[in-house]
Amino acid sequence: MCGIIGFTGYLDAAEVLLEGLSALEYRGYDSAGIACCVNHQIVTVRTAGKVARLQEKAAGRIHSSCGIGHTRWATHGGVSEENAHPHSCGRVTLIHNGIIENYHILAEELAKLGRRPISQTDSEIAAMLMDSLYEEDPKEAVCQAVSRLEGSYAFCILFSDRPGIIYCIRRGSPLVLCHTEEGSVAASDMVALLRYSRDYFVLPENQIAVLNADGIEMTAPDGTSVHPQILSVTWDLSSARKNGFKHYMLKEIHEQPDALRRTVAPRLLKISVTNEAGRPDAYLPDLTADGIPDLIFSRMNRVVIAACGTAMHAGLIGRILLERLLRIPVSVEIASEFRYQDPILDEQTLVITVSQSGETADTIAALRLSRERRAVTLSVVNVKGSSIARESDYALACEGSIKLKEITYIHSEAYAAGELKHGTLSLITEGVPVIALGTQLNVLSKLISNIKEVRARGAMVILITKQEAIIEECLYDDRIDLPDWPDLFAPFGAAVILQLLAYNTSACRGLDVDQPRNLAKSVTVE
Numbered sequence: 001m002c003g004i005i006g007f008t009g010y011l012d013a014a015e016v017l018l019e020g021l022s023a024l025e026y027r028g029y030d031s032a033g034i035a036c037c038v039n040h041q042i043v044t045v046r047t048a049g050k051v052a053r054l055q056e057k058a059a060g061r062i063h064s065s066c067g068i069g070h071t072r073w074a075t076h077g078g079v080s081e082e083n084a085h086p087h088s089c090g091r092v093t094l095i096h097n098g099i100i101e102n103y104h105i106l107a108e109e110l111a112k113l114g115r116r117p118i119s120q121t122d123s124e125i126a127a128m129l130m131d132s133l134y135e136e137d138p139k140e141a142v143c144q145a146v147s148r149l150e151g152s153y154a155f156c157i158l159f160s161d162r163p164g165i166i167y168c169i170r171r172g173s174p175l176v177l178c179h180t181e182e183g184s185v186a187a188s189d190m191v192a193l194l195r196y197s198r199d200y201f202v203l204p205e206n207q208i209a210v211l212n213a214d215g216i217e218m219t220a221p222d223g224t225s226v227h228p229q230i231l232s233v234t235w236d237l238s239s240a241r242k243n244g245f246k247h248y249m250l251k252e253i254h255e256q257p258d259a260l261r262r263t264v265a266p267r268l269l270k271i272s273v274t275n276e277a278g279r280p281d282a283y284l285p286d287l288t289a290d291g292i293p294d295l296i297f298s299r300m301n302r303v304v305i306a307a308c309g310t311a312m313h314a315g316l317i318g319r320i321l322l323e324r325l326l327r328i329p330v331s332v333e334i335a336s337e338f339r340y341q342d343p344i345l346d347e348q349t350l351v352i353t354v355s356q357s358g359e360t361a362d363t364i365a366a367l368r369l370s371r372e373r374r375a376v377t378l379s380v381v382n383v384k385g386s387s388i389a390r391e392s393d394y395a396l397a398c399e400g401s402i403k404l405k406e407i408t409y410i411h412s413e414a415y416a417a418g419e420l421k422h423g424t425l426s427l428i429t430e431g432v433p434v435i436a437l438g439t440q441l442n443v444l445s446k447l448i449s450n451i452k453e454v455r456a457r458g459a460m461v462i463l464i465t466k467q468e469a470i471i472e473e474c475l476y477d478d479r480i481d482l483p484d485w486p487d488l489f490a491p492f493g494a495a496v497i498l499q500l501l502a503y504n505t506s507a508c509r510g511l512d513v514d515q516p517r518n519l520a521k522s523v524t525v526e
């Protein structure tokens with residue numbers, strides 16, 4: 001999930017890299033480092049910890065026009081300066097986002113040649129391999145090396161005898177590039193490029209990009225030149241800033257009504273109907289502007305929603321909505337499992353993948369597999385990073401629990417209320433906090449019985465329910481009322497309350513809400 005950036009051009013490279021790394025830090029913050037070409041040598045500065053520490057360490061030390069930078073989310077090897085990127089071997093210095101799955105086999109082969117790594121990372125093995133294959137042609141060495149790699153990667157590579165040039169290649173991990181009169185930039189995400197350009201292109205997989213100050217050249221594996229497909233950013237960088245909120249999380253919580261409105265409203269078609277209630281207008285969903293004709297849906301007899309983490313919880317809510325409204329069976333699959341389960345899919349299956357970042361490696365793999373098996377695919381992606389909808393009953397609790405664990409480090413478990421008596425009730429003792437979610441009035445009486453069971457064992461109960469719900473006061477310590485929305489949509493409001501509960505708990509404990517330990521926001525590795 002690491003964030004990577006490369007720059008070559010007419011600006012101070014170290015400054016460009018450090019600023020880019022700050023923007024990419026959401027992708028990982030275990031360690032950070034930069035390497036720049038200075039007088040035909042590569043100078044590297046690395047540190048364990050966050051980009052701010054690297055900024056202090058690197059300040060004024062490097063004057064260069066070309067370099068690469070990395071902010072790490074450790075997969076192989078602990079969090080240390082030794083394992084921080086960039087990694088160098090001989091004439092090669094590189095940064096890597098991804099996982100080299102066969103690194104141990106390659107390491108054994110390299111050991112036979114007398115080459116031994118300094119770090120514990122898979123990435124250093126890639127640097128060693130490239131150096132062992134490098135004679136005179138950097139592109140040749142890169143191509144030969146990646147043909148031996150299994151797993152995923154985005155690399156930015158410096159060769160010490162090719163000053164001012166950066167070589168990039170990727171498979172599975174993201175990499176976007178742009179060129180302006182100030183120079184050429186490559187990065188994991190547009191947020192690091194936006195200061196230079198709104199126009200960019202995505203490096204196609206397995207093609208090599210060669211960046212110098214005056215342009216970017218792309219070559220396919222067979223050596224032919226490739227012309228990139230230029231894309232333009234339509235959103236504003238301000239949406240990626242805090243906009244007066246203390247934390248990104250708080251901003252995202254508050255953005256939800258607007259995000260929901262902006263997502264749903266343009267996809268509703270107003271139609272006129274006459275009915276007894278005298279309401280002349282009704283709305284039907286219309287996805288034709290997204291290139292999805294209605295016909296696609298009428299052919300389907302099954303829906304599969306594949307996603308990870310919070311997006312999977314949103315899928316669980318989606319299942320309830322879809323099944324209730326469409327009467328078509330819907331299953332929700334964890335993308336990382338689904339991709340290896342040899343799923344049964346056909347032309348009448350609609351596979352909906354959900355990913356906040358649009359980069360989740362497991363979800364992308366699930367999407368590709370579904371396409372291969374001729375299922376119809378539809379993706380719900382929020383590249384700007386604000387989460388929208390979640391949960392109900394079983395799903396809403398899951399999301400509340402994951403947020404609590406994620407940012408407060410307090411263990412919590414999510415259960416369908418009726419499941420408590422099948423085991424978990426044994427954990428309830430005097431004062432254990434229980435958050436009861438009573439968003440569905442048709443099963444409220446069942447929930448009340450479950451609350452009584454935990455109350456009888458001394459639990460402290462916080463009840464989230466609807467204003468109209470009549471519940472004895474002795475059954476809860478605190479009650480938070482939701483507006484009287486239809487039951488189907490009540491979980492949307494309850495989700496916000498759970499998010500705020502997690503947010504405020506984290507803030508009160510003095511924790512880093514936006515950069516919780518061991519996590520990164522965009523999960524681009526398996």
Ligand code: GLU
Binds near residue numbers: 002097098121122525
């Ligand atoms: N596998 C590399 C490391 O652990 C890169 C990790 C990543 O991109 O998430 O350093």
